[in-house]
Amino acid sequence: MVLGFKKYVKNSSKCVNCGTCSLIVSCPSPHRCIGCRSCYLACPNKAIIEIPDQSDRKMVEISIDGAVHKVPEYITVKQALELLGFRFTKFPEKEALFSPCETGGCFACALIIDGELKPSCHTPVMDGLRIKTDISSHEPLRIVEGFQPHPVGGVGTPYWLKRRGYYIEVACFSAGCNLRCPTCQNFHVTYNSSLKPLTSREAAKLLTSCRVRFGVDRLAISGGEPTLNRRWLIEFFRELKGRNPDKKARLHLDTNTTLLTQDYIDELVEVGVTDIGADLKALDLDTFQLITGISDKNLARKYLETSWRAVKYIVDNYYPDEIFLGIGIPYNRAFYPSIEKLYRFGEKIAKIDPDVQVVVLDYRPEFRRRDIDRPSFNEMFEVKRILEESGLNTVIVQTIYGHIGP
Numbered sequence: 001m002v003l004g005f006k007k008y009v010k011n012s013s014k015c016v017n018c019g020t021c022s023l024i025v026s027c028p029s030p031h032r033c034i035g036c037r038s039c040y041l042a043c044p045n046k047a048i049i050e051i052p053d054q055s056d057r058k059m060v061e062i063s064i065d066g067a068v069h070k071v072p073e074y075i076t077v078k079q080a081l082e083l084l085g086f087r088f089t090k091f092p093e094k095e096a097l098f099s100p101c102e103t104g105g106c107f108a109c110a111l112i113i114d115g116e117l118k119p120s121c122h123t124p125v126m127d128g129l130r131i132k133t134d135i136s137s138h139e140p141l142r143i144v145e146g147f148q149p150h151p152v153g154g155v156g157t158p159y160w161l162k163r164r165g166y167y168i169e170v171a172c173f174s175a176g177c178n179l180r181c182p183t184c185q186n187f188h189v190t191y192n193s194s195l196k197p198l199t200s201r202e203a204a205k206l207l208t209s210c211r212v213r214f215g216v217d218r219l220a221i222s223g224g225e226p227t228l229n230r231r232w233l234i235e236f237f238r239e240l241k242g243r244n245p246d247k248k249a250r251l252h253l254d255t256n257t258t259l260l261t262q263d264y265i266d267e268l269v270e271v272g273v274t275d276i277g278a279d280l281k282a283l284d285l286d287t288f289q290l291i292t293g294i295s296d297k298n299l300a301r302k303y304l305e306t307s308w309r310a311v312k313y314i315v316d317n318y319y320p321d322e323i324f325l326g327i328g329i330p331y332n333r334a335f336y337p338s339i340e341k342l343y344r345f346g347e348k349i350a351k352i353d354p355d356v357q358v359v360v361l362d363y364r365p366e367f368r369r370r371d372i373d374r375p376s377f378n379e380m381f382e383v384k385r386i387l388e389e390s391g392l393n394t395v396i397v398q399t400i401y402g403h404i405g406p
């Protein structure tokens, strides 16, 4: 039978053998493409191309919650479920399954497949596969890496601690992101599906040992995007708090804020989060889509509105006593042909709270935007001046010479 399937093949004239599609992405079906798109999304050189797959396929039998169905072979479990009428979304909804990264890293789409928790976006269907959609009996999993100390910290690290020369924070990085930023600063983590996933307990234990080893009080998780797998993240912080009950311990979440609804924030505070680094990618929808690569306007709008609402909600309810908040702004002149927009961005944050910490990140040529220049020191200094003029009192800019604080 022939359906409108796609497959992904390497365009050798663009491939520079960087190893992303073989070392970072773990292909779930190397002998024949199942159309999961992980390599296509991860390749920094866009050297993987999408073509129609009109080859003949047999039908295979799978069972979902005990009911037997026939689906075409060489597709992902997620695609099979979609063919059977299940709905997957990129913003959590009741009655729908959630698949925010679609690259096998976050495990938010995971189902019990032949008795094991596996990402449905990254697992091929096979004859006889048994799938259960109720995963509540299994401990959540996620790919997390890079358990290391850091001397600077992130957006949610208070500026007075951002001194160079010694470690102030230990951090780990979760794979998978719901955004597709062409300037992704951490794409080796974001698109990584090659590591063994960890339970929340395992990750909290590793991060705590890192704290003990390097003698710091701050424990952070960044990404990728940590908030994609809510159950995993809540358990991670709960476990981390249990292992670090002392008052000096600061539990820090670095997030793009696009999924941070009010009840999610309340839950994070309840399990012990003390510091949030909230990236606000943009003031307006056009710039948000340009920076994040989200082409679906409605989805982009939802993400953007959720981010701004999250920041306001944290300031109104938890800041500064329960939560230290830092707001991240990405800057490159490629996103800001007019500096007026940046001024208005600052003005809107200042209306929420003029004293909140704002960290401007100098976006470098990375991932799929190697064509842009890293902002110069003087340019970043000018950005700082503009944001201060807009009413912000605590602006830190990341520059080629390190962070310049207020």
Ligand code: FES
Binding pocket: 098, 099, 100, 101, 102, 103, 104, 105, 106, 107, 108, 109, 110, 119, 120, 121, 122, 176
């Ligand atoms: S959506 Fe499948 S692993 Fe993230």
